[in-house]
Amino acid sequence: MIGTAVYLVGTVLAARWLAPRITDHMTFSRPADRADVAAGRALALLIGLLWPFVLIGVLVMWRTPESHEQIKRERDDAQKRIQELERELGIGGDHGQG
Numbered sequence: 001m002i003g004t005a006v007y008l009v010g011t012v013l014a015a016r017w018l019a020p021r022i023t024d025h026m027t028f029s030r031p032a033d034r035a036d037v038a039a040g041r042a043l044a045l046l047i048g049l050l051w052p053f054v055l056i057g058v059l060v061m062w063r064t065p066e067s068h069e070q071i072k073r074e075r076d077d078a079q080k081r082i083q084e085l086e087r088e089l090g091i092g093g094d095h096g097q098g
Contacts, residue, residue, distance in 0.1 A: 007052060015041070015048035 023040030
């Protein structure tokens with residue numbers, strides 16, 4: 001019930017915020033007529049209905065890209081740890097160390 005209320009409030013707020021911006025973008029410098037306003041409101045409502053899915057997608061996919069240096073450093077650290085463990089267990093050969 002609360003989730004539905006949050007969804008509906010979010011949809012209305014998103015649509016109300018987007019409608020004038022879409023209408024202004026559609027009409028450029030000419031005055032907006034009723035058809036422009038109706039089309040802007042309809043498109044804003046459609047976009048407003050999709051906001052939870054966009055938010056979930058952004059939250060799931062958002063992450064800072066790793067730099068090449070960070071990836072190389074992590075790979076080198078992992079390789080060093082593997083070599084340490086192999087030495088401790090007496091496996092894996094000498095890896096050119098002697």
